[in-house]
Amino acid sequence: MRNFSSQVLRRTRGWVAGGLVGVIAVAACSRDGGSGDVPTPTPPPAAPTPYALVLPSNFPGSPLLPADNPLTVEGVDLGRHLFYEKTLSVDNSISCASCHRQSLAFTDGLAHAVGVNGARHPRSAMSLSNLLWDPLLTWDGTSAGLEVQARTPLTNAIEMHQTLAASVVKLQAQPAYVARFAKAFGAGALTEDNMLKALAQFVRTLVSGNSRYDRYRRGDRSVLSADEVRGLQLFITHPTGTAIGRGGNCADCHAGDLQTNHLFVNNGLDLTFTDLGRAVPTGLPSDQGKFRIPSLRNIALTGPYMHDGRFATLEDVLAHYNEHIQYGSLNLDPNILNGTNSPLGIGQPLGLTDTEKKQIVLFLRTLTDSTFIQDPRFSQPTD
Amino acid sequence: MNRFCLWALLLPLAISGCKKDEAAGADTGSVSLEMTTVVGTAPLAFDGTSYTKSDGQTFRVTKFKYLLSNVQLLRADGTAYTAPDSYYLVDAAQTATQHLVVPNVPLAEYTGLRFVVGVDAARNTAGAQTGALDPNNDLYWDWTAGYVFLKMEGTSPQAPHPAAAAEGGLRFHIGDNGIQRTITFAGIPLAVTATQSPAVHLRVNVLALFDNAGAPSKNIDFSKTSEVMGGAGAPAVADNYAAGLFTMERVAAN
Numbered sequence: 344m345r346n347f348s349s350q351v352l353r354r355t356r357g358w359v360a361g362g363l364v365g366v367i368a369v370a371a372c373s374r375d376g377g378s379g380d381v382p383t384p385t386p387p388p389a390a391p392t393p394y395a396l397v398l399p400s401n402f403p404g405s406p407l408l409p410a411d412n413p414l415t416v417e418g419v420d421l422g423r424h425l426f427y428e429k430t431l432s433v434d435n436s437i438s439c440a441s442c443h444r445q446s447l448a449f450t451d452g453l454a455h456a457v458g459v460n461g462a463r464h465p466r467s468a469m470s471l472s473n474l475l476w477d478p479l480l481t482w483d484g485t486s487a488g489l490e491v492q493a494r495t496p497l498t499n500a501i502e503m504h505q506t507l508a509a510s511v512v513k514l515q516a517q518p519a520y521v522a523r524f525a526k527a528f529g530a531g532a533l534t535e536d537n538m539l540k541a542l543a544q545f546v547r548t549l550v551s552g553n554s555r556y557d558r559y560r561r562g563d564r565s566v567l568s569a570d571e572v573r574g575l576q577l578f579i580t581h582p583t584g585t586a587i588g589r590g591g592n593c594a595d596c597h598a599g600d601l602q603t604n605h606l607f608v609n610n611g612l613d614l615t616f617t618d619l620g621r622a623v624p625t626g627l628p629s630d631q632g633k634f635r636i637p638s639l640r641n642i643a644l645t646g647p648y649m650h651d652g653r654f655a656t657l658e659d660v661l662a663h664y665n666e667h668i669q670y671g672s673l674n675l676d677p678n679i680l681n682g683t684n685s686p687l688g689i690g691q692p693l694g695l696t697d698t699e700k701k702q703i704v705l706f707l708r709t710l711t712d713s714t715f716i717q718d719p720r721f722s723q724p725t726d
Numbered sequence: 727m728n729r730f731c732l733w734a735l736l737l738p739l740a741i742s743g744c745k746k747d748e749a750a751g752a753d754t755g756s757v758s759l760e761m762t763t764v765v766g767t768a769p770l771a772f773d774g775t776s777y778t779k780s781d782g783q784t785f786r787v788t789k790f791k792y793l794l795s796n797v798q799l800l801r802a803d804g805t806a807y808t809a810p811d812s813y814y815l816v817d818a819a820q821t822a823t824q825h826l827v828v829p830n831v832p833l834a835e836y837t838g839l840r841f842v843v844g845v846d847a848a849r850n851t852a853g854a855q856t857g858a859l860d861p862n863n864d865l866y867w868d869w870t871a872g873y874v875f876l877k878m879e880g881t882s883p884q885a886p887h888p889a890a891a892a893e894g895g896l897r898f899h900i901g902d903n904g905i906q907r908t909i910t911f912a913g914i915p916l917a918v919t920a921t922q923s924p925a926v927h928l929r930v931n932v933l934a935l936f937d938n939a940g941a942p943s944k945n946i947d948f949s950k951t952s953e954v955m956g957g958a959g960a961p962a963v964a965d966n967y968a969a970g971l972f973t974m975e976r977v978a979a980n
Contacts, residue, residue, distance in 0.1 A: 669890070677896055680895030
């Protein structure tokens with residue numbers, strides 16, 4: 344296991360030192376302006392404790408941890424409370440956790456997320472795990488960073504629909520929150536920015552890396568069955584109908600241990616686009632129909648599938664890639680255009696057998712991390 | 727403001743000043759490589775821009791990235807300084823990766839530069855590694871446990887494609903031991919001094935993968951070759967990019 348606590352410690356120590364200098368300066372200045380009485384030194388607020396983020400050894404070694412929002416025990420704890428806090432919605436009816444349920448790897452089991460007043464989101468709620476490697480979030484990459492991302496579901500009219508200012512007012516009325524913000528960020532720290540920072544901190548701790556697949560990757564060859572291993576081989580092979588071998592053509596996009604290369608592609612769902620995807624924020628015709636490649640972690644738990652939840656089952660997903668690609672779709676990914684098991688070569692559909700499709704689905708089910716969905720650190724707080 | 731107050735405000739500056747002093751007085755400098763990626767004479771764009779090869783075939787680019795390693799700085803006497811553990815990932819879609827810094831270079835008047843496109847044989851077969859060689863950088867073949875040295879993806883109307891599609895895919899994933907290609911620029915003034923950290927500006931021309939003016943028989947015809955994943959088709963592409971991918975634009979003494 345790779346332990347990032349020393350890195351976090353170093354960063355936090357710097358922050359604490361800066362804070363202490365600030366306290367000294369303020370205290371000295373107020374003494375100068377005071378009446379000349381012997382001052383009573385105010386004890387500085389206790390500094391937050393660095394959060395020891397432990398990453399699986401098979402994961403990439405470069406998580407995105409912004410220097411201006413280091414993980415702290417108190418910040419993560421506050422973020423966890425906020426994640427489950429229904430008063431952050433306009434009618435106090437839903438929290439982040441309403442659409443991101445731990446038991447479903449932080450999805451909601453629905454094709455379209457449901458916001459306040461039963462509003463239906465045009466897109467499906469995404470799973471929340473291992474997001475500290477994703478530079479761009481949501482299906483279309485609108486948000487760069489989890490702090491920015493947190494704002495959208497909180498304020499969006501079809502999600503929680505409450506201004507950050509209104510949320511701050513509601514939280515200020517709850518003494519427990521005033522105390523938690525103070526512990527995490529210092530006195531008077533119940534602000535909009537710190538609310539977003541705390542939520543981002545909590546989501547960064549949602550690391551899922553204890554599936555059977557992970558244990559296989561870390562060297563335990565006994566945890567996968569022969570069919571599951573065959574499914575893995577198919578998963579990582581790009582087929583061209585030649586001697587390279589048969590393949591499911593999955594891992595060019597769902598690459599590496601996180602099963603994503605963090606890019607945006609058109610995977611051939613539609614001939615014409617009702618949702619422009621990546622082109623919504625970029626405005627580029629060449630981004631139309633492209634959506635973020637999600638990690639497949641816990642994929643057996645996160646259906647329905649695709650940005651609009653159009654596929655109910657993993658079998659439906661395999662049938663799409665194997666038999667229903669819209670080859671006339673603008674911006675279709677080259678990896679899909681060129682992936683085939685047909686001896687006729689490129690230009691043919693994927694051409695997996697029914698057995699191969701089943702083996703790939705069997706492999707996908709090995710990505711379920713039962714410890715992640717039961718981890719008490721991520722569950723609804725009871726205090 | 728009294729004297730005590732002023733001292734408190736200056737304290738952080740004093741601390742950072744101490745740090746700077748520690749670094750000064752070193753007998754090493756740095757050399758940077760600045761990549762500008764183009765297709766022919768146009769800047770490379772991932773916005774659907776269509777580019778034209780010498781044979782008139784057209785293509786668009788969706789991905790262009792490569793590994794660069796084993797950087798050496800050449801001396802006039804024929805010897806070289808080899809930068810230890812120098813592995814870089816360059817992704818044309820990420821500006822920051824096109825700015826490479828070779829640190830801790832002994833101060834000297836160098837006269838040239840050499841590097842490898844890809845990963846040396848020892849590291850190529852050493853399994854998954856970290857940094858630029860992290861297997862999660864989208865340049866790693868899980869099934870062979872080796873690295874993709876250079877990856878270009880895109881589309882072309884001349885490439886074979888399904889009936890309903892307007893264009894076929896282009897996938898050039900170049901790798902395998904034996905096709906590491908070394909790029910050398912000799913006879914360039916590269917003085918690394920206490921005050922000079924030179925920047926070598928290189929033009930990186932994607933067209934060179936497919937057009938080889940010096941060996942036209944190696945030109946790539948997309949109707950015949952649109953998919954290379956290591957293997958038999960890779961050496962010709964490697965020869966092409968060895969011949970023309972990198973052009974020295976200038977050296978800024980800095």
